[in-house]
Amino acid sequence: MGTQATATLQAQDLESIDKVLYQAKEDELTARTLFSIKTDIPAGARTHTYRILSRSGAAKIIANGADDLPLVDADLTEHTIKIHTIAAGFKYSIHELRESQEGNYGTPIDATRAATARKAIAEKENRIVWQGEAKHNIVGVCSTPGIQVLNASATGTGNSTKFADKTSEQIIEDFRQARKKVVVLPGYSSLRLSVAVPADQYEELGRRYSDYDSRTILEVLQSRPWFKTIRSVSDLVGVGTGGTDSMLLFDDSPETMEMLIPMDITQLQAEWSYPNWKIPVEERCGGVLIRFPMAVVRVDGI
Incomplete structure (x- = not known):
């Protein structure tokens, strides 16, 4: 044995x-x-x-010797x-x-x-x-309280909000409108955001931009100084209101998240x-x- x-x-x-x-x-x-x-x-x-x-905490002008210092901790x-x-x-x-x-x-x-x-x-x-x-x-x-949430514009065929039903220009406008929500905040005007898009919608960005421009929608977006990166993320399927698909635009700096x-x-x-x-x-x-x-x-x- x-x-x-x-x-x-x-x-x-x-x-x-x-x-x-x-x-x-x-x-x-x-x-x-x-x-x-x-x-x-x-x-x-x-x-x-x-x-x-x-x-954002607000500063103010104070008189000499005044002790009414605005504290950002209040925010x-x-x-x-x-x-x-x-x-x-x-x-x-x-x-x-x-x-x-x-x-x-x-x-x-x-x-x-x-x-x-x-x-x-x-x-x-x-x-x-x-x-x-x-x-x-x-x-x-996607579910953190206080993030900005908006519906995609209903500019697609039959008033659709989906990328698949929109023209290239309409999709670009959706990105612009969403980006605007962040860059109008104080101190964020020149920030390049990161973007996460569900896989199916990311593939839509591979569509030719127009008959006169052989670039893809993604390449047109990347040519503008708006975004740091645009990534495909499968976990964004069904996370929106009513189980709809969503995209996220965000500041990815450690100070934010x-x-x-x-x-x-x-x-x-x-x-x-x-x-x-x-x-x-x-x-x-x-x-x-x-x-x-x-x-x-x-x-x-x-």
Whole structure:
């Protein structure tokens, strides 16, 4: 009878898993490509408190010796968000490990399951940041109180608000009107905003601008000094009023908003329970904190 009861995960197996687990594809992490990430919070923290600016603080001229100094703190309100654990896992059977370790030179186990776990956590992270999660009272960018919300203009065929039913000029005008909501704010006139658009509407931006201009609508938008980036984000489907699709225009600076990630995706110690090795993976995420909601515009019905 053999003395080795189980086949174990080898160092090369864990290295193979790590390589896949920590190298997420850019399209999996849409929120991270658009927002700054705040990590200077203990991984074990349960909440984080920050301040929301309801409007820009106002200064005034005061007389010599006067003590009626206008305090910008009057425009700040404290808000606390909870930090949650996002977790997933995968397993390998003892038979799979034995197979991978046959012969004098074993080969690393298939790390596809690690990629699946990573993708599952990334998808949950994106959903929390963009949409929030009502079950756990998490507010996302689209549902943050105080952001500016407007309906897309009904200028399309049959008074439609959808990009698919609009001319290139009408779509450009929708972007201009939404951008205007932010750049008229004090101190924001020259700001280049970031834009997130659902995948289907993003593809509409690939349409030729006109019979006389071979550029796409997207290229025309990019040629103007309005936006820093325009990205496709699938999590914006159905987030608008009445379940309509929405686009977001926003200032992505850390002063306005940040993602809260006290602990990035981490592989925990493998657990043995016959006949499988189970590998847990977790992340600590607080969603998104928005300090100045007025610098975010959601356009519904596109």
